[in-house]
Amino acid sequence: MSAESTAATEPTRAAHVTLRCAFCRTLNRIDLGRADQKPRCAHCSRPMLLDRPVRLEGDDFERSVVGAEAPVLVDFYADWCGPCKMMAPVLDEFARRHAGSILVAKLDTDRWPDVASRFGIRGIPTLILFVDGAEAARETGAVPAGRLEELLSRAEGST
Numbered sequence: 001m002s003a004e005s006t007a008a009t010e011p012t013r014a015a016h017v018t019l020r021c022a023f024c025r026t027l028n029r030i031d032l033g034r035a036d037q038k039p040r041c042a043h044c045s046r047p048m049l050l051d052r053p054v055r056l057e058g059d060d061f062e063r064s065v066v067g068a069e070a071p072v073l074v075d076f077y078a079d080w081c082g083p084c085k086m087m088a089p090v091l092d093e094f095a096r097r098h099a100g101s102i103l104v105a106k107l108d109t110d111r112w113p114d115v116a117s118r119f120g121i122r123g124i125p126t127l128i129l130f131v132d133g134a135e136a137a138r139e140t141g142a143v144p145a146g147r148l149e150e151l152l153s154r155a156e157g158s159t
């Protein structure tokens, strides 16, 4: 990079995340900043789906969320929870809108109660935005799309 090259308003910064392939479950380290180039799983060559919420295994929490170079919004949910179902399309849309800059993940609190208790989850859905591996903001209960965007600005304000 030459000295006079001014950083664009939206610099393409590598933001690696480690995620399991939705098809073969192989762990892949991918650059979220290149989501528009449709990255593929190194093992089965099927697409890594980054424009929708990814399902997290509790065992992967450290490397996929805490170890992510990009902000991660985690939806702590359960299958039987009505408000969680209401949140699903809102999160789908949020993931689409922020594809390439924010990872959206879902964690089933019934399957991974230890992770839920680690973050003091008392009601679901709980949405926690992690920035640099640490909690930056959270919302509890089903919230409209606008409140998710507020969560982002709150997190930016706190850094």
Ligand SMILES: [Zn+2]
Binding pocket: 021, 022, 023, 024, 025, 026, 041, 042, 043, 044, 045, 046
């Ligand atoms: Zn695969």
